Each structure stands twice: as C-alpha cells, then as structure tokens.
Amino acid sequence: MGRLNYTNRKSEGLKLGQVCAKDLLKRIPPASGSKAAFRDPVVELDVSSRCLTDDGLKELARGLLETYEANNPDHVIIRLEELNLRDNQLTPASLEELALVFPHACRDLRDLDLSGNNLCINSRRHEDAWEAFLRSLSQSCVLRRIDLGGNHLGAKAFEILLKVYSQESPIDFVLPSHLSPTGPSKSPLSKALAEQMSGVEASTREMSIGSRSDTTDPDEDARVGRTRTSKNGVFSSFSSFSPAELADESRGLRSVPYIIICNTSMDETSALYMSYILANHHLPDRLLARVPPAKAGSSAQQLASYELESPCRGVVYLPNSGLGNAASKVMTLAEDARSNLLAPTSVAAAIPQQDRQGGTTQAKATTPGHRRNRSQMTEDEARESITADLDHARSRLQGNVIEASGHTSNDLWRVALRMLALSRMLQPRTPKVPSPVLSSEVLPVIPPVTPPVAPPISSPAPKPKLQVIRTLEIPDMTPKKPNPWGLPLAPKSTNQSIAQRRRKESLSTPATPRIDKVSQTRSEPPKREREATAKEYRSRLPLSFAEGTWARILAYAVGGNSLMSRGQQLSVVRYGMDRGTLGKEREALGLKDAAQKWHILADMDCLTYEIR
Template sequence: MGKLTYVNRKIAGVKLAQSIQRDIQKRIPKIGEEKKLAAVQRDPVVELDATGRQLGEEGIAIVCDALYELAETGLSRIEELNFSGNDLTASSLYHLRRAIAVSPDLRDLDISNNNIKIASVQDLENWVGFLEAFANLKCVRRLEISHNPLGDFAVEAFFQVYALERAIFIPYDFSAGKSNAVDELTDVNYTVEGFDIKSSGGHLYLAPHNNQTSDPEIIAESSRKASIGTVGSGNVSSSPPSSLDAVHDPADIHGLRGIPYVVMSDIGATDLSAMWMSYVIPEHPLPSDLHPHLPPLKEGPFAATLRKYDSLSGCRGIVLTENPLITALGLTVLREAEERRDEDAATVEELLTNGQSRRRSSLVSDMGCDEGRRENRRNSIQERDDSFNNSSFLSKSRKALNDSRYSLDRSRARIQLNVLKAQGVQASLLWKRVMRLVVVSRAVLVDYMGPITIDGFEPALKIEVKGSPRTSVDGTFKLENSPAVSPTTKEPICAKMKGLKLDPKPSESKVYRDSQLPGKLPVEIWMKIILLAEDGDGLTSRNQRLNIFHWSRSRVSLATGLEHLSEATETQIRRVIGKVKGLTYEL
C-alpha cells in the first residue's frame, strides 16, 4: 500500500494527478474508520514514483496538495518522491516546497529531466524557497536536480541558501585509533584554528567556527526527535514511530549541509558555477561521514543508485558531471576545492588527536604549563610528525601547504576576472548588489566622520577615514557673528569660542540630525534607507554591509582607486568588491 508507482499507467498529465490524489487520500482515515487507520499504521511508509508522466504545473499542484494533506495527519512517512520527467518548471517548485517542508522523513527527491530554469525574479524566489524547505529535514540522502537548464544563477542561489544554514555537528569517532591511547572524554567547549569543538556525554562535535553557538545537549536531544505533523480537521491522529526515533545519535544533521549526495549533472553550469561550488565543497561532509548518522538504508533501487555514485571516479557527494560549459579552469577549481576539503579534514584530525587517537584538547589545556614541559611536548610532536609518511597532510612543509591553499584562491580569482570581463557584475546576484550599495553609499556617506555600527557591531575593514567634513569643504569655517577663520590660524582657541553658542539642552529635533549627511539625518537612518532601497531582501551579510558603508565614506579608498585607473576594468571592479569582502557569501 505504501508504494505508489505510476510509471506504466496509460494515463498522464492532470488525469494521472487526480488518480494519484485519490490514492493518497485513501491513506487519510476519517473519524470512525478504524480498519483504514490500522492499515495505515501497519504500513506508514509512502514512496511515490511518477517518472515521465508529464504532470505539468497543474498536475504537480494537485499531487503536492494531497501530499501536504497526508503529511499534516502525521499518520504516514513520506520517504521517496520521484517526479523526474514531468515537464516541471520553476513555478512548480512553489508546490513542491509546501509538500517537502512537512515531510520530515523524506530521504530521496528526484526532480531531474524537467524544464526548471531561472528566467525571472519570481523563478528565483521559487527556487530559493524550494531550497530553504530542506532546512529542518534530517533524513535526506539525495537531492537529484540533473538535466534541468538551471544555469549559474540557480547554483549561486544554492550557495546563498547553503551559507545561511546553521552549521551541522558530527561526533568525532575515536574507535578507529588505539583504544589505550584514548583519554577519558570530559566535557569541553572551545574554538581553535577556525573550528568549534564541543563535547558532551562522551561525544565530540565538530563544525567550522561561526558566531552562532550550539549547545551539544540541545543538539543531541533535538536530533532524536521527529517532526510530527498536526492533525487536520476531521482526521484521526495516531502518529507512527518516525524513522528518526530509532536513531539515538547525538549528531545534528539537517538542511542542504546534511545531504550526502547533491547531483547537478547537465544543468547548464559554467566556470562561475564551479567557482560558487568550490566554496561549498570544502564545507560539505563526505557521504561516508554522514551515512552512519542517517536512518538505515533499505535495499532496493535507491540503495543501488547510491552505490553507483560511490563507484564513480571522483564522486564525493557533490556531483557536477556532464556540464560541458565548465572549462579546464572550472574543473581545476573543483579539484582544488576537493583538495582543500581533505586538508581541512586532516587539520581537524590533528586538532583532535596527536596522530594516535589522543584528544587535541590536552594540548590546549597545556597553555599554562612551564616552559620545560612545553618544550618537551613540542619535541614529541615534532618526532611524531617526522614519523608520518610523505603522503600525509601533516608531513607537508608549511610552504607546500600554503601554496596548495592559495592555488584555489588564485583559480577563483581567474574565474572572477574572466566573468567580469565577459559579463560584468550582471553575471552575479551578489556582485551586482554589492556594487549598487557601494555607489549609493558613496554618494550619501562620503566624508562622514562618525561611527558606523549595525546591531552594535563595527566594521572589520581597516581603512583610514580622511577628508574634510561636508561643512568645511572650502577650507574655512564660520562662527556666528564673526568673520571667516582659517583652521591654520594661530588665534587662541578661547577667542574662537567667543562667538560660538552652545545649547546645553538641545531640542529633540537636533538630537536626530547630522549636519554631515544630506538632510541632516543621522547615519543610522541613512543606512536603513540605503539597505531598503538596494538590499531589501538581505542578500548581503551584516559584515559586508558594514564594510561597504565604511569603505564608501573614506576618501582614502577613492584615492587608492585613482591609483589603479590604468588597470583593466574587470580588475578594478574585482578590487572594489574584494575590498568590502563581497566576492562570496559568508559561510
């Protein structure tokens, strides 16, 4: 009853969608239908396969409405959805979003071989909303979106949504090492070399460091709970055990970051898409790291497909094959991103162990030891590192390591320059937004000398703020009832102050005015106006906005730009965007 297969049906399109709707509604018992309720409880799993049935937008809307209604009862577990080859468009994603957002047990979604492309702002909104629907899903093993003309904007939006998701935490496994070398685990919580390392209840959690902290106990508890839908009016609720209930795993896996296989073959990707994904790949866990923390995989066609991915040369979760517009440079940046992922994994290994499955936390706790003990430890670490073979990351020289990491950045820069030369900032949603903010902010904030803050945070960008205030651009200032006075005059300061009247109790209207800015409005108001006008959907991050405002008000940045006027236009544009940290989304 749980397998709903329509591959060989003679009907297609809307008629088939109506048939699927009726079959799904049969799994929604009404009050008093005890036999139907018992049947659903015996077989709660739903796997729907409508491959190649040309459902179209109208048909997919009918099917997704039925799936949404089914998921809301909490009686069934929707695990597999295959809508490959159904003439779906970007508008169809709106309906899919509603269905998958309430399907916490979803393991596989296949929307390949359709006509999903980003041709308008509405298409982009539907695509972003579809990707955001995965944020709270914890069981997905594969997202198959191949053979759709998605293009570079879709890949950039994928990176944008990925970057906004909170980091996942995976317990570190010490069982692979020597058992007698493992220290007894105690609760720790610290950040070192760009990684958050947390321990609770004998489990270590790893994630790239960010400002959002996570409580390991909360993570462990939430990962064991399934999301059960609410009961619709007139329906009977008797929730089956979710596939998550059996996974007593302290890992916190969710969203796009927690999907082992994201398949993007033949999607019209170019080198620009390869560059965006080169930021995702180092952050994305390998499938082998995620599989142990996902619900058990049943044998069948889906399991066979996943094994096929593993057998592909170079397949490590993010699949970008069959994209002929990706040149040798794009393939290089993807390969170097994979190498950086390996280097980061080795760094984590070194942070947590001493090469012998010992916790790295013991090194951190030795910060207060005497110099002799510290020297002995340094010597022991050096001896251990020297014993590693040449293929080990830890045995690489520092110069070789830096060269390897900078090689990826150089390849990204080459792609950025090529794209800017050929298409300008219009090629990227982020670059276009950053440049618009720079232009408008420059017109409003130039020469503003006061503080720049957003939510109490100051710009990380270090640049000297020089220039004359707007009120003294002619090199002089005028006091009330006094002639113009040069700032360089040697007249005593007390004489200058005679004609200056100070109001010890300024009116409220003066409190909210800033004479250095247009309209004498305070800088906070102007920043809000600029953001509402040019970045209403919040594409840029807080740090990027702070950097843009800070850079735009400085005449030093203007002078620096004038020094590079002889360079190519794309180089100048990239330099400006790079200065405000706007070349990429913040992970």
C-alpha cells in the first residue's frame, strides 16, 4: 500500500498539485520488468490543509486520470482507496475535475473528505458542477464515508442532492421472507443467499412456536448458515460472501453508510429536502456489512466517533446552527420514520423517544376524535401516526418555502406548473351531437293550414285519333327438323321441379352440412374486439395521441423529463384535462397564493421528487 501524505510539505497551490501529479505518474511502469511494475497499486492520498486551490486540484486530477487510464486488465497500476482534500479552499469548479476521476475509481474509493472548503452552490454553473459530481458517484460500490461538512452548500445543493438520490436504484436487501431457493432471483448472489437463508427461516419458525430458546450456539449457526441479528434486529451479512460480492448489489449515494453534512448552514428549505433522504436511507450497520471493513487506525476511530458522539445515525446533520424549531422537528420525525420503515423491531421501537420516557406530547389527530396514546397503539398504528405527523410538518415547511421564495425556487414545482398550463389546452375531441329537447319545451304539433284549391276549369276533350294498323301476311312455313334446339315443348314449373328434387335428396343419403370456405380461411374478429383494439391505438386527444405520449411531449417541452417521473407527468396531464379542477381552484381563491399553489402541487403529486 502506498500512502501519499503531503500534509507536511511546504508547497501549496498549483505547485503542490504538480508535485502530486508527478508522484502519481511515476507509478506508470515504463516496461513490464521495471521496478514500478511491482508496486502495490493501493493508494491513500492525503492533501489536507495545504491550500491546494482549484488550480492545484486540476493538476492532481490530471495525474489521477492519466494513471487510471494506464491501467490494463493484466496489471493494475493504481487503486485510489482514500482521498482527503479537507481545508483546501476548493470551489465548485473543482467538482468538475473530480467528476472526471471518480467513474474510474468507482470500485476502489472508500473514503472521501471534502470538508472545510468553499463549496457554495449559488449559480447555474455551480449547480451543473455539483450535479455532475454527485452523478459521478452513482457507480461507487465500496464508499464508506463522504464528508461535506463545513461547506455552506445552500438550499439548491440539497435539492439537487435529493433529485440525484431519488433517481438512483434502491438497494436490494435480500430478506428471509422474500427468498425461495427455487423461485426466480435477480442475480447469482441472490440465489446463493436464498439457499443459505433456508436455515434461517426454519429456525425462525421454531422460535415463533417457542420450541427453541433464545440462546443459540455460534457453531450451530455457522453450520446451518444462520446469521446473528444486530442490536436493531437486522440480519447482518453472511460470512461466506465477501464484501466485494455484496457491494455489487448496491451502488451510489444510497449505499454510503455515512454522509456527513454538519455545519453546512442548513435552513428550513434544506431540512425539507434532507427529510426525504433521511427517511429512506438505510441504517449504517446494514450498509457497513456490504463494504470492506475499515482498517484499524484513524479511519476506524472516525467511524466509531459518529456512533458514540453524534445522535444521528448514518446521515450526520448535527450540529447545524441554521436549523430552527420547525426544521429540527421535521428531521426528528424523519429519523423516527426511518427507524420504523427500515428497521422495525417492536412497538416500543416505533414510539419516539420522548413518548417512551413518559412524555405528554401527543400526535396531531388526522381523524375526528381523540387519538389513543402511542403506548397503547399497535405497531401499524404507531407507524401511521409518525407518518401523518411527518407529512403535516413537511406541508408547513413547503408552504413557508413557496411563500418566502416562490414556486420558481424549486425546479420540480416550476416545471410542474408550466406543464399544467400546457395541459389545459389539451381537450378531447367530442362529436357534435344535437342538444336534447327537454320535455317541458315540447310543443303540440299543429298541422299546417293549406288554402282551399279551386277545381280546375274543365276544357273540351280532344278528339280521339284513329290508329291505322297494317298487318303483314307471311305464308305458312314449316321447319325442316322438328324442335331443332331440343327445348321441352311443355316445360314444368320451376317450383315443382325444385320440390321434386328436394324430395329425392331427402330419400337418398342424409345431407351433409355445407361448410363455408371463406370461414375456414379467415376468421373475422367480433365487432366488440375491433372496437377495443381501435380504442387502444386511437385517442380523442389531438393527433389521436395517448395520454402517456402527450405527457412525455409536454415534459420535454418544459424541460421536466429529467425531473419528473412518468407517474408525475401523467398526473399533471390528467389534472390539466379535468375541468372539475377549475372549480376546486375557484373555491380556493380566498386563500393565499402560496396555499393555492401548494394545493395544486399536492393534487398533482408534485411536491417532491419521487424516490424509487
């Protein structure tokens, strides 16, 4: 392992970056038998508190990129496991350079420290650099910690963080109740886990009926493939699978056990966005089981300090002086919701800490009447209570943000309302049908009055003309052959001959049913099937496009294709085409503008980015 520590160097800025790049490029062997070819590829780079600045980081990133590009399948030159860039006056411009390096180090990087810099997202260019940096970590599978503390990120940075987080694939935790050795699995690892978890399911059934004591033998656990549960009641990793194999199943920001965002000037808007991430982020003990363990030393001590000193679990957001009472309440409720959603153990775990200590704080009732005390609730009722309180607290913050900063402060809100304006113009084509006449409007039909017609004046009858008929007399002629055409002299009637033929056929062999040849070759679908098929491909909307097609067209038109999910796009289009929503909006004209916008966004399900 090569640890490159530059904390004691006298160089700073651009010169220090050039020195770092030179040391990295030395690892590229000039030939296969050179000394550099036998170096350990693992690199831990520590450039903390050296005033590296953006210029120096650009040189450092260039050296890392060239070294990674020199890797080949037969010989690995570098594996960057730790990168410490703390207190180096880095701005968002440095994030663009790091975004080019991290895709190459996605399977190597385990610890990233960017704390104490000048990462403030306050312009469009900074937003693009921040988003590119976050998306460059989407393939990271062994990252244990990312430290962004001490940077005044701003509310927009947290919104982009939520957007990128929501678009990542969820982590596939294979739980015992979802496994079947014979059923379909998503990966070979899932099949192997299913075989090992069969022993866990059997032991769970035995414990449920009381035939097994709580104390188990570790040797027996290892023999049947059973794992011990952690203090949160969550199944830990299996010893027979390496962390690298488990890491292939989890990638991106969702797989990072520790995300440090303390002292980042969080306000109510930032807390609103982070509450969605916090409620869906898995607990550290589950995520640490899927990454390689930290080495003994400063890294392990740092991770242990988060568990001992900070009240946060995984997502460390305290201390943050900008958090008010409303923001702190939302984050606390999100932490409780995460405990119930991701690691439920019992009813006691579903009850917040203040209620377990005998506090008198009551949840706000969402239904008429007084709600029972949480200590008397079932597990499902406790979850619903916490979820209702969290939704209510979020709605208050959302209304405050819309009133203070407007709907344009959030990209999703801005795009959704623009898309709604275009959806109002989509109207189904209705055939012109004459308006029905009410029964009260039916008048008696009066026959038209016709004037009397005078009889015509008789005129003298014309004199009849005599017709002269001349006859031509032809002498009698007899043919040479009688009946030359062979015609019957006295033909029988057609009806009689048909009846006789039918009687003969009935007396002979029984008639066989006639089979239509056309029906054998082509079977025409029923009329109803044709109509159903036509409705599937034809719509009464303009150009006969379906709702989903128009939703995608309008989303592209307003720039919301990368912001809104397919369900949100359809929801906006349907809301816009529904004329009944105009009546609801008319009734809400007495409310504040922020409240009206909030209700519209809530009805369209566009208050937040939809997390997969």
